[in-house]
Amino acid sequence: MSRRHYRPLQEHRIPYTRLSEAQVLQALRPGANGPWGFARTSPVLAGQTIKLITDGDGPRLEYRFRTDRELELVERGGVPIRAGYGALEDRGLLLVSHLIPGTARGYCLVLDLRSGLATVFETTFNGYAAIERAAAADAGRAPQFKTGERNREVQRKLWFGYIDRGGAIPATRHAFTNRLEGKGIAWKQDNDVEVLEFYLSVSYSNILELTRFGGELTVCAPTDYIMVNDHQFIYSRIECEFSGTFTLQVIDLFDMTQQGVRLGLTEKDELEYYLYTGKGEVTGQIASFEVFGNNSETRGPRRVYRPLETFETMTDAEVKDQVLNHAHAFGDGKGSGTAGMGGYKSEKVTRFVGRKLSVRMDGDGPKIDYEFVEAGKLRWRNAGDAAWRDAWYEMYEPDDELYFFAHLLDAEFPRSCAMVAFDMKNGLSTVVKGTTGTPFRNNETTPHYYFGSFSTDGSPVPPTYLRHGWTDEMVGECVTWNYQPGNPGLTSMHFYATPSSYSWIIFQPDGSGGMQWSSPGWYSKLRDGVYIMAWVEEACNGTLGVICFNQRLMHDAGFGYHVGRNGLSLSVIGARARHAGRFDIRRYLGIKI
Amino acid sequence: MGNTSRRDFLRSGGTALGAGVAVTTGLDAATVPTPAEDLESIRALLRNPQAGLWAVGGAVTYRPRLDTQPDRIALAPDGLSATAVLPVEAEIVEPLQGNSTLEQMARLEGHVARRRIEAGQIEVDFDKNAGTWRLRSTRFLPA
Numbered sequence: 001m002s003r004r005h006y007r008p009l010q011e012h013r014i015p016y017t018r019l020s021e022a023q024v025l026q027a028l029r030p031g032a033n034g035p036w037g038f039a040r041t042s043p044v045l046a047g048q049t050i051k052l053i054t055d056g057d058g059p060r061l062e063y064r065f066r067t068d069r070e071l072e073l074v075e076r077g078g079v080p081i082r083a084g085y086g087a088l089e090d091r092g093l094l095l096v097s098h099l100i101p102g103t104a105r106g107y108c109l110v111l112d113l114r115s116g117l118a119t120v121f122e123t124t125f126n127g128y129a130a131i132e133r134a135a136a137a138d139a140g141r142a143p144q145f146k147t148g149e150r151n152r153e154v155q156r157k158l159w160f161g162y163i164d165r166g167g168a169i170p171a172t173r174h175a176f177t178n179r180l181e182g183k184g185i186a187w188k189q190d191n192d193v194e195v196l197e198f199y200l201s202v203s204y205s206n207i208l209e210l211t212r213f214g215g216e217l218t219v220c221a222p223t224d225y226i227m228v229n230d231h232q233f234i235y236s237r238i239e240c241e242f243s244g245t246f247t248l249q250v251i252d253l254f255d256m257t258q259q260g261v262r263l264g265l266t267e268k269d270e271l272e273y274y275l276y277t278g279k280g281e282v283t284g285q286i287a288s289f290e291v292f293g294n295n296s297e298t299r300g301p302r303r304v305y306r307p308l309e310t311f312e313t314m315t316d317a318e319v320k321d322q323v324l325n326h327a328h329a330f331g332d333g334k335g336s337g338t339a340g341m342g343g344y345k346s347e348k349v350t351r352f353v354g355r356k357l358s359v360r361m362d363g364d365g366p367k368i369d370y371e372f373v374e375a376g377k378l379r380w381r382n383a384g385d386a387a388w389r390d391a392w393y394e395m396y397e398p399d400d401e402l403y404f405f406a407h408l409l410d411a412e413f414p415r416s417c418a419m420v421a422f423d424m425k426n427g428l429s430t431v432v433k434g435t436t437g438t439p440f441r442n443n444e445t446t447p448h449y450y451f452g453s454f455s456t457d458g459s460p461v462p463p464t465y466l467r468h469g470w471t472d473e474m475v476g477e478c479v480t481w482n483y484q485p486g487n488p489g490l491t492s493m494h495f496y497a498t499p500s501s502y503s504w505i506i507f508q509p510d511g512s513g514g515m516q517w518s519s520p521g522w523y524s525k526l527r528d529g530v531y532i533m534a535w536v537e538e539a540c541n542g543t544l545g546v547i548c549f550n551q552r553l554m555h556d557a558g559f560g561y562h563v564g565r566n567g568l569s570l571s572v573i574g575a576r577a578r579h580a581g582r583f584d585i586r587r588y589l590g591i592k593i
Numbered sequence: 594m595g596n597t598s599r600r601d602f603l604r605s606g607g608t609a610l611g612a613g614v615a616v617t618t619g620l621d622a623a624t625v626p627t628p629a630e631d632l633e634s635i636r637a638l639l640r641n642p643q644a645g646l647w648a649v650g651g652a653v654t655y656r657p658r659l660d661t662q663p664d665r666i667a668l669a670p671d672g673l674s675a676t677a678v679l680p681v682e683a684e685i686v687e688p689l690q691g692n693s694t695l696e697q698m699a700r701l702e703g704h705v706a707r708r709r710i711e712a713g714q715i716e717v718d719f720d721k722n723a724g725t726w727r728l729r730s731t732r733f734l735p736a
Contacts, residue, residue, distance in 0.1 A: 303701060303702070305701065307694075340691040340693055340695075341695060483695070488704070492695055506699055508702050509704065515702060517694070541693065562693075564692075566692070
């Protein structure tokens with residue numbers, strides 16, 4: 001297990017500096033000499049001249065590699081520029097990286113010296129604003145620059161092409177692919193960085209930084225997957241919305257090696273530009289959902305999900321108004337309907353109408369008495385209080401005689417809800433209390449877990465010491481969730497990445513994985529194969545989702561708690577699951593096997 | 594790869610309503626077009642590959658079936674507007690509602706709540722400005 005460096009702020013909470021173009025140029029200066037790295041740069045190009053032709057409107061690049069560290073480049077017939085460079089080789093594939101001194105641009109090349117094919121990445125800092133303005137104009141909206149113009153974020157243009165050797169033009173090209181989709185690899189780099197990567201999409205990937213972030217939270221980044229041959233692939237990602245760092249690596253599945261380059265600005269705004277090599281282990285291969293024969297060569301443009309740019313942060317006063325004056329639970333007694341994430345909700349439970357229930361969480365946890373007045377309506381009070389409060393509720397039975405219901409708590413700011421699971425077979429109960437607000441944003445939510453017991457007519461005497469509790473049994477699992485009929489319908493895949501986080505993947509219309517994002521997530525076990533999983537869409541939508549997942553039924557019952565411009569809502573979640581596979585990653589996370 | 598079904602064909606050329614699909618009549622300002630030329634300009638617009646598929650309110654895309662059934666075009670007496678009625682096969686799309694993260698992301702990926710193919714006709718309004726016919730609005734009428 002690697003040495004962990006836990007961080008006070010995870011990626012989505014780090015206030016990366018809004019750098020000006022001049023500041024970026026200044027920070028890039030050391031890059032003029034090329035990337036550093038532990039591995040010796042390949043000498044194979046020294047003394048050679050190479051002309052690269054790329055397709056479409058791509059660049060024509062004429063290189064003269066003066067030494068194994070210095071090159072001259074002529075772009076589009078212009079004036080030669082000199083730059084430092086670095087190169088790494090893998091079985092005939094050469095990864096070359098350099099910046100163009102005095103500019104915010106550079107190139108990363110993957111040259112196949114056997115076939116003569118080439119893939120060219122032009123990297124640019126200071127490019128986000130122009131792209132966003134163009135996208136906004138297309139969409140008829142205002143550009144979104146909440147966190148500045150993201151000059152620190154690398155943009156990449158990507159072209160396929162070939163090395164012009166004066167002969168016939170090669171008929172083939174490197175191509176986008178889904179042949180890495182579903183694979184996970186644990187990498188250990190020559191700089192002692194350990195990272196788990198998961199390729200769950202054809203346009204995004206998950207990264208779990210063990211060394212730099214302690215492996216607490218997986219994050220997602222827009223990604224390119226390019227196939228060279230059956231065992232060599234080009235992988236590139238940009239850590240958009242975060243540091244903006246660009247990573248490009250050649251992956252060789254024959255000997256499980258990587259040759260990579262990392263280019264970006266750290267949270268201290270210092271240049272991070274180095275070559276690395278690494279050794280990997282496959283952690284698993286889960287299912288993919290395209291029809292056979294779909295290899296994703298014509299993947300189309302890569303979309304970037306930008307929740308940090310689009311999430312609207314509300315003020316204290318705004319949230320207070322919503323939670324006090326615009327709070328709604330389950331259609332205010334009319335039922336939550338089957339829209340959205342409740343398309344496959346199970347039958348509501350009414351068997352407790354007319355009965356009382358007392359839940360007693362351990363320690364300082366909630367101790368609440370209930371009277372289920374009618375279907376959809378209950379009365380509750382904190383133990384010891386005289387006054388009862390009315391609330392709308394919905395109750396489901398995610399497993400035999402295991403019940404799960406939710407309701408809003410007092411109309412105060414911040415406002416909370418209670419999601420209560422109670423097991424009529426053993427007297428145990430778990431309460432997830434959701435409360436509006438986090439230290440970062442008022443219109444996010446925070447969950448608190450409590451374990452304890454309950455009593456009602458006919459309930460068994462609960463155990464004295466045994467409780468529901470935290471579990472890591474779901475770590476590594478991938479499960480698709482279909483919330484509405486249709487193909488793919490309203491469907492996502494959950495990847496339970498660590499004991500404290502998860503990621504969700506949205507399928508593209510052809511069944512391939514598309515955009516994804518991640519959040520903190522927590523897992524508790526109620527019974528064998530029955531779990532409560534809670535997540536908060538931090539810096540994204542702020543929603544607290546809590547599901548009780550029955551792996552035998554491959555179904556869930558759950559609730560969503562959200563506050564936004566349209567009010568505070570407590571709603572139902574009900575979806576059908578398929579098992580997509582599992583990554584064997586527990587040992588990398590320090591979890592006892 | 595891929596399904597070359599009618600649905601894909603229908604999807605492939607969709608353009609947004611109000612995209613200002615237009616053709617130039619090629620007439621100089623001194624030339625006054627005859628109704629026959631107007632009709633031909635409108636038909637050219639209808640047959641234009643880029644204009645042959647439209648979306649109605651973002652919810653309907655359709656393909657005119659001009660190969661099997663004729664259009665009907667009515668020119669206004671002043672020659673500045675026209676209405677065409679075309680038999681079509683329409684793909685009716687019900688957009689995804691809701692504002693959860695999942696729904697937001699699914700919309701970004703191009704997902705909709707439901708799609709279905711329906712026969713019917715569309716009425717397309719055109720107007721002419723500075724010698725150029727432009728599509729003004731469309732209405733889908735189920736059969």
